[in-house]
Amino acid sequence: MRKLIVIMCSCIIVALSSDVFAQQEREEVTLSRCIDGDTAAFIVDGEEEKVRFLAINAPEYTKEKEAYGKEASEYVCDRLNEAEVISFEYEPSNMRDKYDRLLAWIFVDGELLQAELVEQGLAEVKYIYGDYVYTDELYGLEDEAKSKQLNMWSGVEPEEEKDLLYYAGIAGIVILMVFVALFKKTRKKSTLNKLSKELKKRI
16 A cells, blocks of 8 residues: 555656646747748747747748738737747757758747647648647647638638628628619509509599
């Protein structure tokens, strides 16, 4: 029994130690400039580093202009500019990509930015080259975004969506105008019938 208690206490201490260690591994950084939906430049250890967000791929909005690239870029830039604290976590097995960009999990005021983007259908889970910490969470959020057909999973490009809303609005106005015209016509007919009956009575 005493051995069991000792083992349980040891496990609790190890678990608590690992949590503390994970928090210590998170590094606070400063935004230098926005780039797009999955890349930004930060001041890390006094130097500017171009950082690629780990485990996701957002639609392009730099050289190429892909559907929802603008929305993803704007979302990221707004979140980073409004953040009080931006911090990184790293995957020791994969610190830099082939372009020598730093790879990191991006936390904005304690919230994982990659998770937010995937959850809203503004990025897909991609470039998994190891057993990453938050991969399972991202895949779950991606499945939800696909089932809800959010943004890049909707099959409709932003401009097409605007066009559909525009034409739906016009169709609604036309239907309303037809309804009003029919109502007026019916009302006019009813008034004429009443007048005709009154005249017949008087004659």
